[in-house]
Amino acid sequence: MATKTANGRITDILLNSEIIGARDLEEAQIHAKTENVRLEKHLVDKGFVKPDQMTLVLSEYLSIPPITLAHFTPDQQLLDMVPKSTLTKHLMVPIARTGRSLTVAMGDPFDIIAIDEIQTQTGLDVVSLVASEHDISEALGRVFAQATEGIDMQEIMDQESDIEVGEEARDEESLEQMLESAEEAPVVRMVNMMLVEAIRTGSSDIHIEPMERSVRLRYRIDGVLVERPGPPKNLQSAVISRVKIMSDLDIAERRIPQDGRFKIRALGKEIDLRVSILPTVHGEKIVMRTLDKTNLAPNLSSLGLDEVSYNAFAHAIGQPHGMVLVTGPTGSGKTTTLYSCLQQLNSKDVNIITCEDPVEYQLAGVNQVQINNAVGLSFSTALRSILRQDPDICLVGEIRDGETAEIAVSAALTGHLVLSTLHTNDAASVTTRLIDMGTEPFLLSSALLLAQAQRLYRKLCPVCKKEAPVDPVVLKNNGIDLNFFDGATLYESAGCPKCNNLGYKGRGALMEILEVTEDVRKAIMRNATAEEIRTTAMETNGMVTLKMAGMERVRDGLTSLARALEVTGSD
16 A cells, blocks of 8 residues: 655655665655555565664654564463454554553554554554564564464365374274274364364363264363364264374274373473263264363462462461362362462472372372272272372362261371362352261361362453443342442453454353361351351351352453353352
């Protein structure tokens, strides 16, 4: 696009700086006009002026600071605010955000359309810096080199694979003929690209579901299943066989469920995948759980707890003995919380042993035992053996029965720190559940240090979230103080390209932490109900319930009222 800038001023700067001679500049002006391109661009493209020299000229002309991007890596949060297509189309790189201002490096600082577009998309005022188009292209190339735009099956068939699968050596001689189709390049690339897309979008699960006339492909992103174009129906068997090969499963067996796992390296990450195969009427359904160790919180402080909850949790796991229990439904992040505790406690002077079903993440320096009920290795059996291994800290994947509960409580009372999970609705119900399993109240009151309940809520996309009115009827029906949100701005989801039009991006944890104080201990010893224990904790120690924690996230603008109530319940 030609621009009507004051070329006289720019030419004066070029001539005064002796960057280009008068004759060359005159010829360049004629050619630029003939080709209908900006003079500045023509001078750089034809080699009359170096890119960094033109950057300084434009900086002087517009009184805008210049910037070099040779060693600059943009912040991912800033990149998430602007669609990739906008950045590459207009050659822009977001540099920093200060309040309501977004600083952007631009190759063409005269591009008013680009500035208007980015202001509309982000809702922020744009502050421009001048950079060479070469620098911007290099910076964007570094950022997006490994990104993929989405799954296009036809495109995948024509592309080369860019994923490395870590497989154990195995004898495939007897399967060679049977698996010929599964080893064909298009099928291998197709499965690889499914895995790459899962890593790129941060999916927790990949679902490959045979239907009557099609194969459905879905990814669980931030707790919600999102459908993507699936493989052709005629390649269904080949795709399933390929996954079985990678998982070291029996390819010939199609009648019973199978479980396996494998490891891949892609997009600069090493990911473990846990595979579950289930026979259905239209073929075998596959679910692959992605286990990315880099997503684990390195310590307790990384979980984003409020100060009171953090201090209570840190105090509990810092004790030499006792029991810490984490509760919540499947998929609520219990394992992540417990692993973050283990990583904080893991040091050379402590012996940590876990028994898990299954072992999801392999942690360096931690002895992890895989439960195998088929051979009699249950949680109770493993825990009995663990206690003879001179442990300082024990992690029990889940307390499922009275025997495991009895051993865990006994271990906590005899000098071990025991971490475990339990399925209850809230933290106070932990005590009544264990007592129902046969644990004596006087033993439990002495062993239990802390009980925690948690849920995962969906975070609103910061780019597209919009203001929402406060509905008094909803507040009243859910027992929320009508004045709780006074002075606060509530938001709801909208949808934009950055969040795949879902309105939400990422998840956070809501936690209810019951610290076993002297008052709570007395309530447990008299076999109080969960409601009585909850009331005692709130009155004497200011315990924040799950619903209260959820409403605080709504008040902070992190999630919507509907999503908070969805995970905390309406009671």
